[in-house]
Amino acid sequence: MIKTLSIKINGKGLHDITPLVAGEVESSGVDEGLCSLFIQHTSASLLIQENYDPSAKTDLERWFDRLVPENDPIYTHTTEGPDDMPAHIKAALTATSLSIPVIGGSLALGSWQGIFLWEQRHHRGSRRVVVHL
Amino acid sequence: MIKTLSIKINGKGLHDITPLVAGEVESSGVDEGLCSLFIQHTSASLLIQENYDPSAKTDLERWFDRLVPENDPIYTHTTEGPDDMPAHIKAALTATSLSIPVIGGSLALGSWQGIFLWEQRHHRGSRRVVVHL
Amino acid sequence: MIKTLSIKINGKGLHDITPLVAGEVESSGVDEGLCSLFIQHTSASLLIQENYDPSAKTDLERWFDRLVPENDPIYTHTTEGPDDMPAHIKAALTATSLSIPVIGGSLALGSWQGIFLWEQRHHRGSRRVVVHL
Numbered sequence: 527m528i529k530t531l532s533i534k535i536n537g538k539g540l541h542d543i544t545p546l547v548a549g550e551v552e553s554s555g556v557d558e559g560l561c562s563l564f565i566q567h568t569s570a571s572l573l574i575q576e577n578y579d580p581s582a583k584t585d586l587e588r589w590f591d592r593l594v595p596e597n598d599p600i601y602t603h604t605t606e607g608p609d610d611m612p613a614h615i616k617a618a619l620t621a622t623s624l625s626i627p628v629i630g631g632s633l634a635l636g637s638w639q640g641i642f643l644w645e646q647r648h649h650r651g652s653r654r655v656v657v658h659l
Numbered sequence: 660m661i662k663t664l665s666i667k668i669n670g671k672g673l674h675d676i677t678p679l680v681a682g683e684v685e686s687s688g689v690d691e692g693l694c695s696l697f698i699q700h701t702s703a704s705l706l707i708q709e710n711y712d713p714s715a716k717t718d719l720e721r722w723f724d725r726l727v728p729e730n731d732p733i734y735t736h737t738t739e740g741p742d743d744m745p746a747h748i749k750a751a752l753t754a755t756s757l758s759i760p761v762i763g764g765s766l767a768l769g770s771w772q773g774i775f776l777w778e779q780r781h782h783r784g785s786r787r788v789v790v791h792l
Numbered sequence: 793m794i795k796t797l798s799i800k801i802n803g804k805g806l807h808d809i810t811p812l813v814a815g816e817v818e819s820s821g822v823d824e825g826l827c828s829l830f831i832q833h834t835s836a837s838l839l840i841q842e843n844y845d846p847s848a849k850t851d852l853e854r855w856f857d858r859l860v861p862e863n864d865p866i867y868t869h870t871t872e873g874p875d876d877m878p879a880h881i882k883a884a885l886t887a888t889s890l891s892i893p894v895i896g897g898s899l900a901l902g903s904w905q906g907i908f909l910w911e912q913r914h915h916r917g918s919r920r921v922v923v924h925l
Contacts, residue, residue: 528824528893530900558661560695560791562826562891566902568842574755576701576747581736585744586751588733600854603847611851614842618852622840623891625695625756627661627789634663634789636699656893656900658826691794693828693924707888709834709880714869718877719884721866758828758889760794760922767796767922769832 527554527659530566532652533643538609540573540583540642547626547641547657548633554659561633562625562658569613569646570653571620577640590616613646620644628659660687660792663699665785666776671742673706673716673775680759680774680790681766687792694766695758695791696774702746703778703786704753710773723749746779753777761792793820793925796832798918799909804875806839806849806908813892813907813923814899820925827899828891828924835879835912836919837886843906856882879912886910894925 529550535541551561565572576582594615596608603611624641627634635641643653662683668674684694698705709715727748729741736744757774760767768774776786795816801807817827831838842848860881862874869877890907893900901907909919 528895528900530895562893564891564893564900566900566905568840568848568902568905573751574701575751579736579738582701582744582747585734585736586747589727589731589748590751592733594855598855600858601851603845603851605845611848614848614852615855618839618841618856619752619885621754621887625697625758625791625891627695627697627791629661629663629789634661634697634699636701636787639699639701654902656895658891658893706884707834708884712869712871715834715877715880718867718869719880722860722864722881723884725866752885754887758830758891758924760828760830760924762794762796762922767794767830767832769834769920772832772834 529657531655531657533655534652535645536650538645538648539587540644542577542640543643544640550657551628551633556628556659557631559628559659560625561628562623564623564656566654568617571617571622571644572624573620573642573644574624574639575642576638578638609647616646662790664788664790666788667785668778669783671778671781672720673777675710675773676776677773683790684761684766689761689792690764692761692792693758694761695756697756697789699787701750702780703776704750704755705757706753706775706777707772708775709771711771742780749779795923797921797923799921800918801911802916804911804914805853806910808843808906809909810906816923817894817899822894822925823897825894825925826891827894828889830889830922832920834883837883837888837910838890839886839908839910840905841908842904844904875913882912
């Protein structure tokens with residue numbers, strides 16, 4: 527099963543897409559296998575991280591924003607705005623594809639793991655993630 | 660074949676799990692395919708790195724510890740201890756899932772590649788890695 | 793289908809291997825599936841990034857070179873030259889394996905995505921990437 531999801535994003539940051547992906551696994555009827563996700567963008571990425579305490583999410587975003595700030599004089603790729611090059615770098619530091627096992631018809635995530643789409647730009651709109659099962 | 664391994668960890672750092680994964684590939688009887696690994700934690704990660712000279716391992720650990728130190732005033736997620744938020748960040752910078760080809764019944768690793776579980780916390784206990792073949 | 797590609801590299805930096813991988817997908821005859829890539833090295837890596845404006849590529853290389861410079865006094869793993877340890881670290885920060893969906897016989901890349909082999913050393917020669925379909 528391959529399906530391209532169009533995911534609405536209301537701004538920069540980590541968006542929990544676990545329920546969306548879990549729903550696709552459930553409706554696929556796959557009992558055991560591998561769920562591979564691929565994001566079709568170079569300024570947004572995928573991340574599996576703690577889904578329990580929101581402060582972990584906030585700290586991740588703040589730490590990456592400090593490591594890769596906007597308006598760094600090293601950038602020459604600036605025509606699409608000050609958030610563009612930092613977005614490419616943060617995407618390079620995180621994941622474009624992820625593979626999660628499916629056991630007993632469900633994603634075999636750890637107790638505190640959530641799947642996040644990390645929007646790296648000041649972007650409202652939609653992002654495409656391809657699910658392969 | 661899907662199997663969840665419980666791996667004993669005796670502290671922070673890179674733990675070579677290549678023999679463990681190779682043993683699973685061998686006992687599976689798979690001749691050609693893909694071996695996917697998934698770690699069910701957000702403060703430990705997976706890494707393929709040089710397995711020959713131990714100084715490469717030490718330098719990797721030291722470099723990441725300097726980039727992501729404990730007690731950084733930017734952290735607000737601190738209730739689980741000073742090593743918790745750095746662990747989440749280092750996990751985000753490395754891999755939660757890896758896929759390694761299997762050729763002729765063995766992992767198709769390069770000459771100097773080993774598979775490591777990177778424990779990011781001061782943790783003694785066990786970590787779970789799911790192997791899908 | 794599993795095939796090991798030997799890719800000629802003429803020096804450090806991002807090398808676009810999209811046409812090479814797309815050719816393997818085409819000749820495999822796979823219509824729907826998953827194309828997994830694995831690089832058999834610890835000082836070169838894989839990256840999916842913008843393939844349109846060359847300045848994005850240059851900025852990525854410059855930013856990573858600044859984050860992980862040669863001759864950092866923290867390194868003890870120096871016998872193979874000043875570019876060796878930075879190469880291992882940059883490989884750890886990016887990807888060793890990638891999985892890209894195949895739809896309608898083609899790689900389901902986004903409009904601006906290219907697949908790059910990131911040579912992290914001052915290296916002329918060849919690198920091996922295993923393609924699994």
